[in-house]
Structures are given as structure tokens and as C-alpha cells.
Amino acid sequence: MILMLAVLLLANGAAATQTVIYVVDEYNMAVGSARIYIDNSTTPIGMTAYNAGLGRSAWIGDIPLGEHTLTAKWTKARPNRVDYEGTAAVNIAGNSTMRITIETQKV
Numbered sequence: 490m491i492l493m494l495a496v497l498l499l500a501n502g503a504a505a506t507q508t509v510i511y512v513v514d515e516y517n518m519a520v521g522s523a524r525i526y527i528d529n530s531t532t533p534i535g536m537t538a539y540n541a542g543l544g545r546s547a548w549i550g551d552i553p554l555g556e557h558t559l560t561a562k563w564t565k566a567r568p569n570r571v572d573y574e575g576t577a578a579v580n581i582a583g584n585s586t587m588r589i590t591i592e593t594q595k596v
Contacts (some may be wrong), residue, residue: 505551523563
């Protein structure tokens with residue numbers, strides 16, 4: 490637990506870029522409640538939620554500069570339970586807002 494707090498404090502001190510991440514399904518529709526992971530982490534950095542300013546579901550937050558692999562996972566519950574997953578390799582550079590779309594497919 491202490492190690493996790495130390496890592497979070499170091500991450501907050503590092504340079505980061507404001508990022509908007511969209512997760513889409515096979516029909517290119519934005520998905521709400523998709524979990525977003527960074528660089529093979531087992532703990533999600535956040536979940537997509539409806540944002541009135543964007544008019545669709547997205548996750549908005551800071552991601553450290555550098556190359557990262559983002560993974561999105563979500564489950565469609567109706568009519569049958571189906572898991573979806575997708576990844577995107579990104580290079581976060583500069584301080585402008587980045588928009589990233591992660592396409593997901595059935596697992």
C-alpha cells in the first residue's frame with residue numbers, strides 16, 4: 490500500500506498531458522462504463538462515463554508523457570453476457586489535449 494502511494498505521488502510530480510479517451514464497440518458507438526488500463530496495470534486508471542460537454546461517453550484525465558499501451562475492457566450484459574476488449578499504443582507528447590479512441594471487439 491505504501492509503495493502504491495509513493496508511485497502515485499511520483500506520477501503526480503511528473504509531466505502529464507490532458508487526455509480524452511473514447512471506447513467504441515464494433516458499430517463505432519461510444520461505450521459507457523468501460524474500464525481503462527495503462528501499461529499492463531491490474532488496476533484501472535478510470536472508467537468511461539457520459540460527458541455532457543462532449544455529448545458522448547469518455548474518460549478524461551492526465552496521462553504521463555511517453556509511450557504507453559492503453560487497454561479498454563467492458564461487458565455487454567444483454568441479451569447474453571459478452572466481454573469486449575481492445576488496446577491502443579499511444580505516444581503522449583506535448584501539453585495539448587489528446588483525443589484517443591480505443592476500438593474493442595468481442596473476446
